[in-house]
Amino acid sequence: MADFNQILTPGDVDAGVVNVVVEIPEGSNNKIEWNRKKAVFQLDRVEPAIFAKPTNYGFIPQTLDEDGDELDVLILTDEPLSTGIYLEAKVVGVMKFEDDGEVDDKIIVVPADDRSTGDAIQTLADIPKQKIDQITHHFTHYKDLKKPGSTTVKGWGDIDEAKSIIHAAIDRWNNQ
Numbered sequence: 001m002a003d004f005n006q007i008l009t010p011g012d013v014d015a016g017v018v019n020v021v022v023e024i025p026e027g028s029n030n031k032i033e034w035n036r037k038k039a040v041f042q043l044d045r046v047e048p049a050i051f052a053k054p055t056n057y058g059f060i061p062q063t064l065d066e067d068g069d070e071l072d073v074l075i076l077t078d079e080p081l082s083t084g085i086y087l088e089a090k091v092v093g094v095m096k097f098e099d100d101g102e103v104d105d106k107i108i109v110v111p112a113d114d115r116s117t118g119d120a121i122q123t124l125a126d127i128p129k130q131k132i133d134q135i136t137h138h139f140t141h142y143k144d145l146k147k148p149g150s151t152t153v154k155g156w157g158d159i160d161e162a163k164s165i166i167h168a169a170i171d172r173w174n175n176q
Contacts, residue, residue, distance in 0.1 A: 003039035005070075008061040008086060013166045016159060017112050020073050020089040024057040025080035032083055034059060034070065041083055051142045054134045056081045063169035064176060066103040071169040073107045074135065076127065078116050088112040093124035094162035096154035097139060100147070106139070107162050124156055132156070 004021045011018035023032045023041065029052045031044040056077060059070035075081060075089060089109035097104050110121045121127060136153045143150050157165075 004034065004061045004086065005036060006039075010060050010062050010166065010170050011088065013091075013163055013170070016091045016163065017088055018060050018073075018091060018107070018109065018166065019086055020058050020060060020075060020109055021086045022056055022058040022075065022081045022083055024053050025082060026054065026056045026077070027052050027080055029053075036070070047142065048145060051138070054131075054138045060107065060166060060169070062173050063166065064172035065105065065169055066172075067099070071107060071166060072104065073109050076108065076110050076121065076131070077114075090119075090122075091159055091162045091166070092121055092127070093159060094157040094165055095135065095139065096157055098152045098154060099143075100150050105165055107166060123159060 008019045008021070021034065023034055024030065029047045029049050031047055032041050033044045035042040056075035058073050058075055060073060061070065063071035065071045073089070074095065075087070081087070088111070090112045091107060091109055093108045095106040095108060097106055108124065108127075113119070114121070124132070139151055139153050
């Protein structure tokens with residue numbers, strides 16, 4: 001397996017298109033994480049089925065979030081994507097998130113070329129309210145059995161705010 005942080009760039013952030021690596025398929029309750037030191041995917045834990053991911057989950061290569069991991073992304077697609085694939089994705093916004101008091105924002109993306117929907121999702125406003133509510137509920141409660149109240153969705157930000165967060169994460173990566 002190749003080291004995604006060695007072979008992929010973050011993408012063309014200013015144009016709103018980023019490279020994204022999938023860690024967890026939508027619907028999975030397996031917490032799969034990219035192990036940067038070993039350059040492999042690792043099963044971190046198995047969550048109860050009620051906490052299955054409401055979207056595909058992954059990261060942007062060559063970025064570091066404030067929590068010390070690559071910057072997280074939530075990838076909206078019609079069907080689950082497999083662990084280990086990468087795609088060019090269009091940035092549509094950000095979910096402002098805290099985990100145990102640490103900033104752990106999630107960039108919201110869709111495939112850059114989505115012929116199934118005719119590229120219908122351009123901004124957060126194009127995502128059905130029900131889907132936003134499901135994502136908010138999941139991230140507010142997915143640690144409730146182990147550590148209730150430790151996660152908080154602080155709100156949602158637009159494309160420009162998402163790009164600013166990505167640029168800051170690229171700067172952290174470059175200055176580590």
